[in-house]
Amino acid sequence: MVGFTAILLVIAKAIYKIVKFALNILAHIFVYFGLWIPGIYLLICGILILTGGLDPKVINTNSIIFYIGLAITLLGSLIITVRHLIIQPIHQVLESERAKRELWERKEKEKRQKLYEKNPIKYFKKYEGGMPHKSHPYYDPNIDRKGFVPPKVYRSKNNPTIIIHEYETHFKVFQEYPNGDFQMIDVKNKPENFKEVKKHGWRFKK
Numbered sequence: 001m002v003g004f005t006a007i008l009l010v011i012a013k014a015i016y017k018i019v020k021f022a023l024n025i026l027a028h029i030f031v032y033f034g035l036w037i038p039g040i041y042l043l044i045c046g047i048l049i050l051t052g053g054l055d056p057k058v059i060n061t062n063s064i065i066f067y068i069g070l071a072i073t074l075l076g077s078l079i080i081t082v083r084h085l086i087i088q089p090i091h092q093v094l095e096s097e098r099a100k101r102e103l104w105e106r107k108e109k110e111k112r113q114k115l116y117e118k119n120p121i122k123y124f125k126k127y128e129g130g131m132p133h134k135s136h137p138y139y140d141p142n143i144d145r146k147g148f149v150p151p152k153v154y155r156s157k158n159n160p161t162i163i164i165h166e167y168e169t170h171f172k173v174f175q176e177y178p179n180g181d182f183q184m185i186d187v188k189n190k191p192e193n194f195k196e197v198k199k200h201g202w203r204f205k206k
Contacts (some may be wrong), residue, residue: 005044034080038073120150121154166190 030036045066049053056063116123151172156162163182165172173186 032081032084037076037080041069041073095206114151116153171172 036185045054045056049056053065054062056066094133112123115126142175151165151167153163153165161176163174163176167190170190171186171188172184173188174182175185176182
């Protein structure tokens, strides 16, 4: 008898798990495809039909409102379905591609900066097609001299059109214009207690 009861308990638990799993899947389907909207609407209308407040078979004001409401809820369900099946996957693909592109651009920028700091002449020959013009923000009159230490080059956080050259003792500040031209607009001495300018972009707010 005890063994039979144990078998029944095992079967009951198995049935419970199967029903729970099926209901969980059904709930996800209802949410994913927006079927809960017409579902709730039909549930309310079903109560009205049972209580005699609505008869869809008879063409009157109430039945017309019922069919219009049903069409609206089905349209809402369709919109949610399109959003989940088409719009979201496309958006995810675009976001992934944009993230990959931004990562590549960041790595490329770091690679160029490292080459510039290590060998500025090689940098200009590889990426700029030759030595820069005096108006170029990467130009430096001492670039050909032995022992020349290239500056760190970055943009102001507050104003990306401001390009900063950080030397050992001073800064050179350049303005970039929409047409691609550059102009040096300021030279600042480097404070003795200076910390990374990237943490203090306000120093170069223009």
